[in-house]
Ligand code: MF3
Ligand code: CO
């Protein structure tokens with residue numbers, strides 16, 4: 001996810017246009033590029049499911065992911081991005097996002113987010129979801145459910161005429177209604193032929209505020225939800241974001257495109273494995 005206020009560098013587009021809010025309106029034929037890239041990213045996350053077990057090192061998961069990306073003839077968007085060196089971010093338990101794959105081994109009951117972004121024919125496919133190593137605690141499973149539902153509530157608010165504030169408000173209402181908190185320090189982002197572009201997609205907000213959604217906008221929604229307080233801090237590696245109170249955090253991410261009557265989700269799981277314990281979406 002983009003750090004707050006990250007400015008978009010928009011380049012390399014032959015099509016589409018920027019609207020008054022500086023948000024790119026893509027052409028109908030651009031949806032197909034996003035579909036292909038989004039599907040590959042989601043397929044890779046599906047193939048990781050059987051690899052996530054107690055005892056596996058997160059660097060092993062990352063190298064399997066990098067192999068799958070290369071094998072598909074695609075590129076990792078994160079290798080070399082701002083000095084990042086891996087094909088995934090793997091964020092365990094109280095890590096909010098941008099966890100760096102390492103020799104650290106998963107333990108029974110760990111919950112983790114794996115976030116992958118691929119580039120196919122210049123289009124970016126960005127998605128993340130939660131995994132469990134063995135059997136999670138009841139409170140961890142509840143957090144995963146709430147966070148998944150936050151994403152889906154946000155997506156349900158995506159339609160022309162609604163605003164980005166409507167998306168954030170729907171997510172915030174669901175999270176806080178279940179006594180969880182919404183991370184403010186990271187947000188979703190425009191996506192397309194660039195990794196991160198305008199707008200910042202906030203996961204909290206007031207209905208009716210912010211830019212109006214228009215068909216042809218492509219962006220991610222990727223709420224990070226904590227059991228405890230919302231505050232985060234960055235570790236000394238300059239990447240890993242953790243909850244300040246060390247409470248558990250979860251995240252799900254889809255990339256979507258606004259259509260005439262709603263939205264298309266580009267990163268649906270082909271195998272129906274998006275939610276780690278439902279195994280049906
Ligand atoms: N995929 C992340 C996102 O959702 C960005 C990761 S950037 C990295 O926007 F460098 F940390 F990998
Ligand atoms: Co993202």
Ligand code: CO
Nearest residue numbers: 001115126127
């Ligand atoms: Co991502």
